[in-house]
Amino acid sequence: MNNRLIQKSISLLLLLVFGFSCKNDTDIVKITPDAGPSFLDIESEGYMVELSARPVDKGQTGTWKVYIGDNGSFEDIHNPTSKFYGEPGVTYQLIWEVTEGDQYKTDLITVSYKELKPSILTEIPQDTLFHNISTYLTAAAPKYGAAGSWTILEGEGGSIEMVNDSTAAFIGVKNSAYKVQWTLSFGNKIVSEELDFVTDELKAFAGDDQLDIITDLNSDEKKYYTLQAFLPAGATGSWTLLNGTNGEIYHNNLPHSLFKGDPDTEYELAWKVEIGNTVSADTVKLRFRGKWGVWVDERDNQEYRFVEINGLEWMADNYNYAEDPGNMSWYYGYGYRALIQDGHPLDDEEERKRYGRLYYLGAAMSRPPEGWRLPTAIELDDVIRLYGGELYAKEALKVGGESGLEINYPGYLSFSDPSDPAFRHIFKGQEKETLIMTSDINPNTGMGYVFVMNTSIPNVGFAVMNTNFNGMTVRYVREKQ
Template structure:
C-alpha cells in the first residue's frame, strides 16, 4: 500500500467517525414543550376549587405542578395535569407546569385567583325603627363553603334569633341605639386555624312598639251576588312578635287565622266591622283598630270633615254619590247652602221644610254652584253634563233610563226630588223661593260659564230630564259628586 492510498483510507475513517458523533448528538437532543393550559381568574365557586388543564407530556417525559406564589392552598395530585386546585378567597396564585426529561426541565406558568369575600346586608334600615323595637334582618346568603353569622356589636339588651342564618330577627329594647354586623368567614383547606373574613354593619335606633292593623278599608269589592264577602287583613307582625286579631263590632264576621297578620276575614255586605290587632314582644304590648266594610250594590264613603257616611254606586266607569250631599260650611260672600225651606225669607210653594235628621239625611242640603264646587270632599268633583248624558244613554235613553236612576231604581243611584231654591241674596224686598220638592230633582253639572256667571242644571222627574243654564250664584240645588273608580279604600 503506497503512501497516497494510506492517506485516503485514513481520511475516510475520520469522516465516518465525525459523521457518527454528529448523528449521536442529534439523537440525544431533548425537546421540552410544557402546555399548562388557561389561567383561572376571579373564580367564585364551591370550595374555591378549579380543575387545572395542562397537557400530558410525551412518552419519556414527566410533568409536575409547582406553586410559585400564594398561601393556604391544596393541590390534589401534583403529577396529574388535570389536578384539582383549591385556594382562599381574595388570594392570587402563580402555578407552573414543569415538564422534565433527565436533568433537563422546562415550565409554563398560569395564574389562579379567587374573588374576595363580600358580605352584603340587603335589609333597608333607616336610622330609626319607627313604631318598632325589632326588624327582620336579611343579607346575601353565605355560599361556596363560607360561614355567615349576625352579631350585635353595640347596644344593651338586644338579641338575634337565627343568627347563623342570612335571614334573622333582631329584637331590642325601646329607645336604644344598636350596631349590628353580618360576617362571612372562610377557613383554609389545609389549616383550620387560618381564615379570611369580611364584615358589613348597620346602625339603628329602636322606637316604641306600636301595633299596625293596616288602613281602614271601607270600599272592599266582592261579587254583588255573593252573600258572604272575603278579604285579607293587612296587619303588620314585627319580627319575633306574636299577634292576635279580635272582632269587637259587626255581625257575621269571622277571622280565619286569628294569629296571622294577613288572615282571611269573612263578613257581610253593608256591615261595618271593627277589629283589633294586638302585638306582644318581649313584654311590650300594643293594640291598633281597623274598620272593614264590604260594598254590595253600594259602596260607602265617609267625609272625614264631619264623619257623615254616603252610599256610592259605580256606573259607566265612575263612582257616584248615591245620596244627596249634606255637608255644612259657614257661608261666605259668594258660597252658601240651605236646607229646603230653611232660609230667613223662605216662601215654600211645594213640599215642606226639611227639619228632622231623617229628612236632612234623605234630601241633603241645597247649594249654589260656588259652594258645590269648592266644598267637594277631597278627590270628588261635580259631574260634567256629558257624563250625565252618557249615563242616560247607556241606560236606554231618557224614558228608559230615568226609572232606573231615581229613588228605588235598579242602578242604586237613587236620585231624589229635592226641589230648588231661588235665593234672594238677603234682599228684604224679595223672598227665598222654594219649589218642586217631591216633584222634580235638580243637580248641578260642571259647566260654569264665566261670561254669564251661569251654570247648567239637570232637571229630572221619573221619566224625563232636561238641562238649562241658570244663575250659578242665586240658584241652589242638590249635589251629587263623582270620582274615578278606585280599587279599594
C-alpha cells in the same frame, strides 16, 4: 500500534464523546411541560378549579407546586388535571414541573379567585326603624362555600335570631342606637359590612283602609280579600273582627290571611302584634263593592256611596262637606234668623250624615270635589226614564229602591220666605220633600231646573225655580272610573 487500530480507537472515542452528548441533548428537548391555561377571577363552589396541564411522556413525572399564594392545595400533585383549592381574593402562581432522571423543566400559570364581598340589603330610611323595635336583617346570601354571620357591635338589650342566616330577625329596645355587622368567611379570609340604625316604639300596621274592593260583577255572592298587615321581625300577630256581620278571617295569625265578607258591608278588623312584653294594635276598614262603591273625600275623610247608572257614577248619599258653614251650607235647623217649619234640627252626627247639608247655588256649582260635578237635568231625566218615567220611577229612586240612589227627604232652606212676616229664613220639608240641584241653572239669575221628589205625590220630576232663594241638597256625579 498500526494505523487501522489507531483509527478504530479514535472512532470509538469520538462515538463515546459525541454519542453521549447527543443523548443528553435529545433528553432535554423531550421534556416539554405544558401547564395549560390560566384561570382568572374564578367563582366556583369551594373556590376550586380543575387544572388542565398536558399529560407527561412515558418515563417522566409531573408535579404541581404553589409558587406564589397562601393556603392553596392540590387534590393530587401528580395529576395534570388535579383539582386546585384556593381562597377568595388570592392570586396564585402555580408551577407544573416535569422531571426525567436528573433533568427537569417547568411551566407557569396563574389562578385567581374573586374576593368575598359582603352586601347588606336591608335599607333603613334615614337610619331609623320608624314605628318599630325590630327589623329583618337581609344580606346577599353566601356563595361557593362561604359562611355568613350577624353580630351586634354596639347597643344594649338587642338580640338576633338565626345569626348564621342571611335573613335574620333583629329585636332591640325602643329608642336605642345599634350597629350590626354581617361577616363572610372562607378559610382564612374574613370580610364584613356594618349597618347603623335607631329603633322607634312598636306600632302595628294593619294595612290601608279599602272601602271599595272590586272583585266581580255578582254582588250577591261572598267576597274575598287578602289582608295586608305587617308582621314585625320576631313578632307574633293576631286578627280580630271588630265590626260587620258575616265576616270571616281564615287564619287569625297570618298578616296576609284571606278574609271573606258580604258586599256593601263595612268591616273593621284589628291587628295586634306582640314582641316580648311589648304590644301594639291597629285597625283597618274593609268594604266589598256590591251595588255601591265608596268614595272618600280627602278633605275631611267622609265616605260617600256611589252607584253606577247610565255610565255615570252617582253619589248615593247627600253631600255633607262643610263649605263655608252658615253662609254657603247649612245643617237643617241651623241658620241665622231661621225658623223650623217641619221636623227638627240635626243635632246627631248620624242624622247629619244621613241628610247631609243644604247648599247655596254658588258653593254647589263652583266648589265640587275634584272629579265630581252637578248632574244635568237631562242626565237626571234619563235616570227617571230608565226606571219607568215620572209616574213610576219613585219606588226605584227612594231609599231601598232598585236604582241604589237612595234618595231621602232632607227638606230645604227657604231664604227670606214671604210666608213669614219678618221674611226670615225657614227650614221646610224635612221627611216630606227633597230638592236636588242640577247644573242647568243660570248662575247670574239663579233660575233653572231642580229635581223634586215629595212624599205626598207619586210622580217625580223637575221644577223651574229661582235657586237664589233656597238652600238645597246636592248629589254629585262623575264619569265612570
